[in-house]
Amino acid sequence: MxxxxxxxxxxxxxxxxxxxxxxxxxxxxxxxxAAQSGTIASLEKEGEPLPRxxxxxxxxxxxxxxLMAGALAASLEHVAFESASQxxxxxxxxxxxxxxxxxxxxxGAGPFPAVVGLHGCAGMHDTTRQRLADRLVGRGYVxxxxxxxATRRIVDACTxxxxxxxxxxxxxxxxxxxFLGSQTFVDSERVAVVGFxxxxxxxxxxxxxNSFELFLPPSKLRFRAAAAFYPPCKDPWTSRPGxxxxxxxxxxxxxxxxxxxxxxVASWGNDGPPIELIVYPGVYHGFYYPHLQPxxxxxxxxxxxxxxxxDDATHRLHQFLDRHLK
Numbered sequence: 001m002x003x004x005x006x007x008x009x010x011x012x013x014x015x016x017x018x019x020x021x022x023x024x025x026x027x028x029x030x031x032x033x034a035a036q037s038g039t040i041a042s043l044e045k046e047g048e049p050l051p052r053x054x055x056x057x058x059x060x061x062x063x064x065x066x067l068m069a070g071a072l073a074a075s076l077e078h079v080a081f082e083s084a085s086q087x088x089x090x091x092x093x094x095x096x097x098x099x100x101x102x103x104x105x106x107x108g109a110g111p112f113p114a115v116v117g118l119h120g121c122a123g124m125h126d127t128t129r130q131r132l133a134d135r136l137v138g139r140g141y142v143x144x145x146x147x148x149x150a151t152r153r154i155v156d157a158c159t160x161x162x163x164x165x166x167x168x169x170x171x172x173x174x175x176x177x178x179f180l181g182s183q184t185f186v187d188s189e190r191v192a193v194v195g196f197x198x199x200x201x202x203x204x205x206x207x208x209x210n211s212f213e214l215f216l217p218p219s220k221l222r223f224r225a226a227a228a229f230y231p232p233c234k235d236p237w238t239s240r241p242g243x244x245x246x247x248x249x250x251x252x253x254x255x256x257x258x259x260x261x262x263x264x265v266a267s268w269g270n271d272g273p274p275i276e277l278i279v280y281p282g283v284y285h286g287f288y289y290p291h292l293q294p295x296x297x298x299x300x301x302x303x304x305x306x307x308x309x310x311d312d313a314t315h316r317l318h319q320f321l322d323r324h325l326k
Contacts, residue, residue: 083175110185118199200231209242250283
């Protein structure tokens with residue numbers, strides 16, 4: 001599968017030409033154009049500034065870009081809600097806990113379709129949080145990013161506490177669904193869940209048929225679709241999702257291997273809602289996170305941002321959500 005970019009005309013695609021390196025980078029572009037027209041001699045001196053008119057035009061352009069970026073940035077509101085109460089097989093009821101999150105919405109009264117976002121084992125970086133908000137709100141979705149760690153004072157749950165934390169986080173996802181269902185600007189019949197890594201594990205769990213029956217909601221709300229970025233697919237007890245599901249993973253991911261997801265999806269078969277697996281060649285775990293450039297080692301695993309894969313996944317995610325929620 002080839003990687004492709006679907007946001008080449010977005011403000012972020014031209015932002016790298018603005019800022020401290022603006023003139024030197026643009027001079028290279030002018031050099032290339034000059035070479036094509038046979039006039040490179042006037043610009044080939046090292047460090048020669050841009051022509052005054054070109055410099056003024058670019059400066060004005062970058063100023064307009066900065067204003068556009070500010071205008072397009074979605075506002076994230078800090079909110080609090082209760083995770084869903086849980087019914088154990090023994091009949092014991094575990095009350096929900098206070099959970100925090102970040103809410104972003106389009107302008108207007110709605111009701112809008114909505115997305116519940118679930119972070120990875122180390123939380124969610126500010127840049128990823130804002131990226132999701134900007135792109136989903138810009139397409140007309142309400143976004144609630146759940147913070148499962150703040151009130152529990154968890155720094156990360158990437159090693160020995162991973163499974164125990166996973167069990168705590170399932171009620172958080174349903175609590176977020178119930179919270180969104182109580183908002184007048186949300187269409188409670190059109191809510192999806194999107195998770196990353198450990199959050200993707202929760203996503204696949206809450207996508208299972210009848211998983212909502214383990215909780216005590218005041219209504220019959222259900223997620224309508226699920227998207228999972230690099231989930232751990234090796235869990236033998238994970239059932240086939242009962243709702244349309246989209247999975248993204250990198251072929252070089254050595255934390256949540258793509259082969260595990262391929263085997264899992266194959267074992268699920270084709271009987272039921274559509275399940276789609278997207279594997280990106282040459283791509284590592286965490287490819288959607290912009291702050292992972294350059295890449296880095298975390299808990300003995302290599303994580304690295306990949307712009308082409310991230311852009312393609314964003315495009316596919318938007319199509320998927322539009323297909324099932326609009």
